[in-house]
Amino acid sequence: MKYLITESNLDKTVRKLLSSNKNLLPSDVVNKILNSYLQANPDVNIEDLVFEKLDNQKYKRIDKDNRIYFVVQNFDNFADIIFDYKEKFCYIYPIFAHDMVKFFDLGLTDMLGIIAGWVESELDDEVERIIRVNNHWFFMVLD
Numbered sequence: 629m630k631y632l633i634t635e636s637n638l639d640k641t642v643r644k645l646l647s648s649n650k651n652l653l654p655s656d657v658v659n660k661i662l663n664s665y666l667q668a669n670p671d672v673n674i675e676d677l678v679f680e681k682l683d684n685q686k687y688k689r690i691d692k693d694n695r696i697y698f699v700v701q702n703f704d705n706f707a708d709i710i711f712d713y714k715e716k717f718c719y720i721y722p723i724f725a726h727d728m729v730k731f732f733d734l735g736l737t738d739m740l741g742i743i744a745g746w747v748e749s750e751l752d753d754e755v756e757r758i759i760r761v762n763n764h765w766f767f768m769v770l771d
Contacts, residue, residue, distance in 0.1 A: 639665070646681045675742050718744075719766070725766055
């Protein structure tokens with residue numbers, strides 16, 4: 629199946645893709661649309677789109693037991709990101725990270741760096757490093 633999107637509809641399509649919690653189109657089609665959008669809008673970069681996607685998730689921040697849980701509202705009450713402010717770790721659920729990698733067609737290291745930047749902006753704190761633990765969680769150590 630081919631998808632034809634005119635330039636006038638490109639912006640609307642990208643906004644719809646970035647605001648959805650569901651896979652509206654196959655990932656290869658999404659990647660072509662996002663690449664076309666970035667080429668048509670040289671003042672926008674991939675980090676801007678990732679931040680917009682994360683902002684559009686409408687995360688509910690739950691403070692509990694020295695942690696901040698970033699939970700998608702009205703979805704599954706499962707945290708994609710957990711910040712432990714006592715230990716200064718930020719955990720990123722790997723399925724979430726890999727879904728973002730697939731959606732944006734980026735490498736895992738690049739995506740974790742962009743997510744780290746978003747977490748920094750949300751928490752007003754700086755990410756020191758990103759490491760992988762037991763293939764279960766990625767986590768970022770914040771200063």
